Amino acid sequence: xxxxxxxxxRIEGHLKVNVEIKNSKIVSAKCSADMYRGLEKALKGYDxxxxxxxxxRTCGCCPYAQAEAAALAIEDALQIELNKNAKxxxxxxxxxxxxxxxxLHFYTLSSLDFININSILKYxxxxxxxxxxxxxxxxxxxxxxxxxxxxxxxxxxNVYIKNSKFNLTxxxxxxxxxxxxxxxxxxxxxxxxxxxxxxxxxxxxxTTRPTADRLIKYINLAKDLKxxxxxxxxEDVLRVAKYFKEYFKIGKGVNNFLTFNTLQNLDGSYMFVxxxxxxxxxxxxxxxxxxIEYNNYAYYKENGGYKPLELDDLHPVDxxxxxxxxxxxxxxxxxxxxxxxxxxxAAIVINTYLSGKNHKLNKIVNKINSELDxxxxxxxxxxxxHLSRAIVxxxxxxxxxxxALNVDEGVLGFTQLKKPPSNVKGVGxxxxxxxxxxxxxxxxxxxxxxxxxxxxxxxxxxxxxDNRDIPGALESMLIGxxxxxxxxxxxxxxxxxxxxxxxxxxxx
Amino acid sequence: xxxxEFLKTTQALLATIFGSSFFSIEELDAMETSENKxxxxxxxxxxxxxCSTSFLNAEISLVDILSRFVNIVFHPTVMAAEGKLSMExxxxxxxxxxxxxxxxxxxIPSKELPHACMMGEEFxxxxxxxxxxxxxxxxxxxxxxSFLGICDMKGMxxxxxxxxxxxxEESVDTTVVNLxxxxxKPNHLLYTLFYYIKNRKTPPIDLMHRPxxxxxxxxxxxxxxxNDFQEKIFAKKIGDRGCLFKLGCQGPVTKCDCIKSGNDYxxxxxxxxxxxxxxxxxxxxxxxxxxxxxxxxxxxxxxxDFKRI
Numbered sequence: 001x002x003x004x005x006x007x008x009x010r011i012e013g014h015l016k017v018n019v020e021i022k023n024s025k026i027v028s029a030k031c032s033a034d035m036y037r038g039l040e041k042a043l044k045g046y047d048x049x050x051x052x053x054x055x056x057r058t059c060g061c062c063p064y065a066q067a068e069a070a071a072l073a074i075e076d077a078l079q080i081e082l083n084k085n086a087k088x089x090x091x092x093x094x095x096x097x098x099x100x101x102x103x104l105h106f107y108t109l110s111s112l113d114f115i116n117i118n119s120i121l122k123y124x125x126x127x128x129x130x131x132x133x134x135x136x137x138x139x140x141x142x143x144x145x146x147x148x149x150x151x152x153x154x155x156x157x158n159v160y161i162k163n164s165k166f167n168l169t170x171x172x173x174x175x176x177x178x179x180x181x182x183x184x185x186x187x188x189x190x191x192x193x194x195x196x197x198x199x200x201x202x203x204x205x206x207t208t209r210p211t212a213d214r215l216i217k218y219i220n221l222a223k224d225l226k227x228x229x230x231x232x233x234x235e236d237v238l239r240v241a242k243y244f245k246e247y248f249k250i251g252k253g254v255n256n257f258l259t260f261n262t263l264q265n266l267d268g269s270y271m272f273v274x275x276x277x278x279x280x281x282x283x284x285x286x287x288x289x290x291x292i293e294y295n296n297y298a299y300y301k302e303n304g305g306y307k308p309l310e311l312d313d314l315h316p317v318d319x320x321x322x323x324x325x326x327x328x329x330x331x332x333x334x335x336x337x338x339x340x341x342x343x344x345x346a347a348i349v350i351n352t353y354l355s356g357k358n359h360k361l362n363k364i365v366n367k368i369n370s371e372l373d374x375x376x377x378x379x380x381x382x383x384x385x386h387l388s389r390a391i392v393x394x395x396x397x398x399x400x401x402x403x404a405l406n407v408d409e410g411v412l413g414f415t416q417l418k419k420p421p422s423n424v425k426g427v428g429x430x431x432x433x434x435x436x437x438x439x440x441x442x443x444x445x446x447x448x449x450x451x452x453x454x455x456x457x458x459x460x461x462x463x464x465x466d467n468r469d470i471p472g473a474l475e476s477m478l479i480g481x482x483x484x485x486x487x488x489x490x491x492x493x494x495x496x497x498x499x500x501x502x503x504x505x506x507x508x
Numbered sequence: 509x510x511x512x513e514f515l516k517t518t519q520a521l522l523a524t525i526f527g528s529s530f531f532s533i534e535e536l537d538a539m540e541t542s543e544n545k546x547x548x549x550x551x552x553x554x555x556x557x558x559c560s561t562s563f564l565n566a567e568i569s570l571v572d573i574l575s576r577f578v579n580i581v582f583h584p585t586v587m588a589a590e591g592k593l594s595m596e597x598x599x600x601x602x603x604x605x606x607x608x609x610x611x612x613x614x615x616i617p618s619k620e621l622p623h624a625c626m627m628g629e630e631f632x633x634x635x636x637x638x639x640x641x642x643x644x645x646x647x648x649x650x651x652x653x654s655f656l657g658i659c660d661m662k663g664m665x666x667x668x669x670x671x672x673x674x675x676x677e678e679s680v681d682t683t684v685v686n687l688x689x690x691x692x693k694p695n696h697l698l699y700t701l702f703y704y705i706k707n708r709k710t711p712p713i714d715l716m717h718r719p720x721x722x723x724x725x726x727x728x729x730x731x732x733x734x735n736d737f738q739e740k741i742f743a744k745k746i747g748d749r750g751c752l753f754k755l756g757c758q759g760p761v762t763k764c765d766c767i768k769s770g771n772d773y774x775x776x777x778x779x780x781x782x783x784x785x786x787x788x789x790x791x792x793x794x795x796x797x798x799x800x801x802x803x804x805x806x807x808x809x810x811x812x813d814f815k816r817i
């Protein structure tokens with residue numbers, strides 16, 4: 001049986017997934033990214049600092065990471081050292097944005113795959129929002145409209161949580177999460193100016209002066225958010241993980257994980273470690289020029305495998321070739337030292353755990369593992385990915401509060417660059433919400449960009465087959481999955497969403 | 509919080525957006541029980557989802573808007589349906605007579621390269637045109653849908669078009685309201701929606717189809733540093749006192765209400781954060797230089813030719 005899910009909703013951007021099911025098992029899978037703009041090569045001829053503002057506009061969900069990577073690439077090219085406040089404030093902006101993204105992903109995007117929303121009808125408490133919501137649902141059901149509200153068009157049968165009390169808690173938190181996300185967004189705005197697309201992130205630091213009132217506001221919001229993350233988000237994920245325990249065995253992809261550094265400490269070390277692990281053997285450090293992107297199955301006229309900055313233009317295929325070729329996606333197929341890799345929060349947790357460098361993380365992971373009776377290897381799964389996001393969130397919020405308390409009040413965390421540079425190259429590596437992100441910049445004469453390259457997390461995860469026909473990370477997660485009920489293949493949706501695909505980024 | 513209190517806060521919020529008490533509490537109350545709510549279909553074209561994310565931050569929460577004032581039928585980021593089922597919603601819509609508002613986020617592919625954006629194995633361009641034909645109001649959310657923004661840069665191969673241009677090309681005469689700013693400001697959309705709900709017509713717009721209420725003045729005219737500009741006090745670097753003009757500020761050529769709107773949502777903005785305006789709401793966004801050193805003598809160039817907006 002062949003099955004197509006198009007569009008995959010509740011993700012970011014346009015994704016199509018084709019699978020072939022034989023004897024209740026997925027035998028082949030194809031992920032197609034359906035949107036193309038061609039941003040990176042269009043940067044040619046623009047001023048080098050525009051890269052920060054323009055690349056972040058590839059994505060409305062993780063713009064902070066693109067801005068940071070572009071800023072890091074420029075700082076690398078120009079050999080600029082950030083001052084203390086610049087480091088702290090940058091962490092505070094990007095960290096808050098990461099948290100917003102994790103919350104958005106679990107509640108708004110993924111939780112509707114687990115919650116049975118009809119449980120709201122059994123609610124008999126006195127919470128205003130819940131009562132209003134119940135009234136609304138009742139009205140929707142009784143009106144017999146042709147177009148029910150999109151929240152209630154759940155498709156699958158008998159796959160959601162059956163315990164109505166549990167459902168009610170999740171629905172309540174689903175609603176509360178909108179408020180929590182607004183808090184995180186405000187934290188971003190305090191020093192980032194707006195969210196999404198923060199203008200204040202620049203090469204050299206953050207342009208906002210950390211005044212006392214801004215800092216106090218930030219810390220207050222961060223404390224509220226910590227409450228939500230520790231007591232609601234993390235607990236919910238843990239409970240969902242216990243309820244759907246079989247999902248620690250579903251959605252296993254390749255055992256190769258790649259991470260980059262992120263959230264710098266003042267002593268120059270990082271909160272999460274950069275490196276590559278294969279079959280749970282970890283090697284610290286990355287070589288960005290070992291990345292090769294293959295185009296055989298991507299809708300571009302250039303068909304080979306290319307190192308970063310090797311191509312200075314990419315040409316989209318015309319309509320005829322689009323319809324009549326083997327190519328099936330706009331996304332290219334990046335490989336690290338020839339390996340298919342998975343990136344993202346599970347990779348962060350696995351690599352950092354294996355490195356043993358962050359004792360706090362290892363302690364949390366060990367505790368959860370003994371509670372759920374799982375091992376670090378089970379993080380390579382649907383639930384493992386959800387759980388990793390929650391673990392990472394808890395650690396980030398603690399760091400943000402610590403950093404905010406360390407900021408020297410009133411001191412600008414910004415060093416302005418002087419003359420536009422000529423003929424320099426730089427690399428910026430960071431972890432975005434969805435995983436490892438690399439920017440490569442080549443600045444030509446007089447500060448104008450000669451070439452630009454972005455290798456984005458979702459490109460790793462939803463990559464098509466490479467030129468040796470080896471399927472990408474999400475495709476490998478899908479292949480081999482056992483489908484319990486072919487009429488209700490919710491496993492597929494859950495696997496796709498567990499990787500939090502962001503297609504606007506992936507193709508850029 | 510109870511019901512009365514909720515309506516009161518909503519009314520207060522709308523008053524800050526409209527600048528007057530546009531709705532009485534009774535009207536808000538009646539609106540909720542009305543059977544005559546317009547439907548809303550939200551489509552992502554070549555977008556980054558930033559406008560949707562931004563709209564989730566609206567002061568009136570999405571769930572409230574959804575359950576009270578408009579009937580959101582299709583929104584890829586929040587809807588539970590997926591795949592075929594979600595496309596069926598759009599298909600079914602072709603046969604109804606309901607009052608429809610379409611919101612488009614992102615630029616639209618050209619006729620020559622329609623495969624640059626697809627949804628449900630159809631060209632997004634066709635989906636948008638077919639839906640807009642039924643709609644009584646089309647809203648271009650954000651700079652890309654209005655003026656192409658980053659989807660129209662010098663080296664690009666896509667030749668994308670704006671929503672207005674796309675509908676013109678396909679001879680659809682639905683009125684378009686452009687709400688530029690990158691990302692969309694939630695208040696701009698709420699204003700347009702509520703104005704339409706009350707009056708069943710578009711709010712007053714300028715020649716570029718932007719609501720006059722927000723796009724009548726440039727950022728510069730309302731800027732906190734306007735006096736410094738008059739006195740010719742210019743900042744030489746970030747953190748200095750003075751007008752940011754010499755650092756590449758696009759405020760004088762960008763029409764938007766970033767500085768003026770004083771309500772909660774907009775208490776932060778780029779200029780207050782020390783960064784010159786990058787002109788994200790402007791029809792010329794992005795220019796080749798957005799932020800520069802004060803004695804940098806390179807020329808700021810415009811690339812756009814306005815043939816596709």
